[in-house]
Amino acid sequence: MKFTHTAMVAVPRAKVWAQVMDVPAAARCVPGVASVRPSGNGKYEGTLAVQVGPVRLVLDGDLAITARDENAGTAALRAEAKDSRVGGAIRATMSLALAEKGGETEIRIETDLAVMGRLGEFGQAVIKRKADQLMGDFAECLARQASAR
Amino acid sequence: MTFEYHEPRELGPALDLLARHGQDAHLIAGGTATVLLLRQGLLRPGHVIGLRRIESLGGIARTSDGGLRIGAMATHRAVERSPMARAYSPALTDAFASVATIRIRNQATVGGNLAHADPAQDPPPMLAAFGATVTARSSRGERTIPVADLAVDHFTTSLAGDEIITEVVLPPIVEGTRAAYLKFLPKTADDYATVSVAATLRLASDGTVAAASIFLGAVGPTPIRARRVEDALRGRARGDIGEAAALVGEEIDPVDDARGSSEYKRRMARVWTERTLAQLLR
Numbered sequence: 001m002k003f004t005h006t007a008m009v010a011v012p013r014a015k016v017w018a019q020v021m022d023v024p025a026a027a028r029c030v031p032g033v034a035s036v037r038p039s040g041n042g043k044y045e046g047t048l049a050v051q052v053g054p055v056r057l058v059l060d061g062d063l064a065i066t067a068r069d070e071n072a073g074t075a076a077l078r079a080e081a082k083d084s085r086v087g088g089a090i091r092a093t094m095s096l097a098l099a100e101k102g103g104e105t106e107i108r109i110e111t112d113l114a115v116m117g118r119l120g121e122f123g124q125a126v127i128k129r130k131a132d133q134l135m136g137d138f139a140e141c142l143a144r145q146a147s148a149r
Numbered sequence: 150m151t152f153e154y155h156e157p158r159e160l161g162p163a164l165d166l167l168a169r170h171g172q173d174a175h176l177i178a179g180g181t182a183t184v185l186l187l188r189q190g191l192l193r194p195g196h197v198i199g200l201r202r203i204e205s206l207g208g209i210a211r212t213s214d215g216g217l218r219i220g221a222m223a224t225h226r227a228v229e230r231s232p233m234a235r236a237y238s239p240a241l242t243d244a245f246a247s248v249a250t251i252r253i254r255n256q257a258t259v260g261g262n263l264a265h266a267d268p269a270q271d272p273p274p275m276l277a278a279f280g281a282t283v284t285a286r287s288s289r290g291e292r293t294i295p296v297a298d299l300a301v302d303h304f305t306t307s308l309a310g311d312e313i314i315t316e317v318v319l320p321p322i323v324e325g326t327r328a329a330y331l332k333f334l335p336k337t338a339d340d341y342a343t344v345s346v347a348a349t350l351r352l353a354s355d356g357t358v359a360a361a362s363i364f365l366g367a368v369g370p371t372p373i374r375a376r377r378v379e380d381a382l383r384g385r386a387r388g389d390i391g392e393a394a395a396l397v398g399e400e401i402d403p404v405d406d407a408r409g410s411s412e413y414k415r416r417m418a419r420v421w422t423e424r425t426l427a428q429l430l431r
């Protein structure tokens with residue numbers, strides 16, 4: 001499943017870059033994320049709580065920045081997480097691109113998400129919408145934080 | 150799967166249990182949705198509250214003003230076969246009859262259906278088009294919620310965690326109102342809708358449309374009201390509906406899934422909206 005999200009921030013690109021590369025701080029922009037901490041080798045561990053109707057999921061996993069190019073303003077991230085109680089996992093690769101547009105910065109995040117195990121039972125429509133909401137809120141929150149700095 | 154099962158005979162104790170255990174409690178009505186979630190371990194409540202012995206939650210009856218009251222624990226099959234529901238509107242019984250199979254309809258309840266809030270379900274768009282409301286009770290009191298405002302997202306309602314749906318109330322039908330429920334099922338007859346359209350329509354004495362209420366299922370995170378289509382229809386004559394139906398595309402937000410691409414569903418939403426309107430204006 002693929003999604004693209006964009007948001008405009010009225011802040012220069014370098015500032016947004018620094019903010020996004022501060023993973024624990026940026027992760028707090030994802031609703032439901034708790035306790036993100038570095039686990040070495042450029043990786044971070046954390047948990048994400050998601051509610052779909054009556055079902056509450058707690059995804060435990062890690063996130064790594066697999067490539068970054070500050071000059072180009074691009075980075076690649078990989079996230080893997082599982083809910084061992086329910087029996088399901090997600091794997092996401094994200095590519096981030098920051099583009100300066102007339103003094104403002106466009107944040108563009110492309111996500112490729114795979115959902116495995118029981119989580120798949122929810123059906124694509126629900127998963128897509130949840131992921132959409134999360135990434136949408138994330139991009140908006142980054143935009144808010146960046147402008148506030 | 151271990152939980153304590155409660156089966157109170159009155160609503161009061163059920164509300165108390167729900168208030169006491171909060172998120173650790175889960176209601177079960179017919180169980181068609183809940184048992185699947187429990188089995189898969191997606192739901193792990195410490196307390197399950199069965200509603201089936203609460204008599205006040207049952208029954209189907211005409212209201213004194215000519216409307217219809219359906220108890221939350223009435224099954225889909227009971228509504229489908231109810232002479233009172235049919236007298237209210239055959240489109241209502243059609244919507245209930247188009248749910249899954251007889252086995253499911255014998256088990257699944259109206260309250261469970263509305264609380265489950267899968268956007269591809271059949272009864273909610275029809276109930277919304279009739280302007281129905283649900284009554285929700287909690288130990289804090291009672292409130293009335295339009296069915297159109299009940300679902301807020303996939304599988305998510307505006308009900309608070311301590312509320313129980315006690316009934317669905319349909320208002321009296323204005324004389325001359327026509328209603329229809331059409332469900333597009335390209336695969337098998339017992340499937341969920343690819344697109345569904347519920348509509349009520351009233352004609353003025355000159356044959357133009359005086360009022361319309363149109364809701365679509367399976368093309369967004371909740372049943373979707375086709376307001377632009379409703380507005381465009383008002384004052385129009387029959388035979389003049391294709392243009393209005395085409396506006397449905399601006400209202401809906403279907404996603405790609407096993408029942409078709411979003412583009413296909415968009416096209417089908419227009420076709421089935423037009424068909425529904427054509428049937429009502431025949």
Ligand SMILES: Cc1cc2nc3c(=O)[nH]c(=O)nc-3n(C[C@H](O)[C@H](O)[C@H](O)COP(=O)(O)OP(=O)(O)OC[C@H]3O[C@@H](n4cnc5c(N)ncnc54)[C@H](O)[C@@H]3O)c2cc1C
Pocket residue numbers: 054175176177178179180181182183184200221222247248249250253256257258259260261262263264265269270271272312313314315339340341342
């Ligand atoms: C194989 C299959 C096919 C299906 N096909 C269709 C279809 O084609 N069309 C369609 O419309 N539906 C379909 N359904 C869905 C079906 O309509 C719902 O599962 C059913 O309506 C839920 O009702 P229930 O009484 O079994 O609810 P339950 O499973 O007992 O409960 C469902 C949810 O509602 C809550 N709940 C129940 N009663 C109340 C209440 N009074 N107040 C507050 N919350 C309550 C429960 O806590 C639970 O979260 C299908 C289901 C299955 C299993």
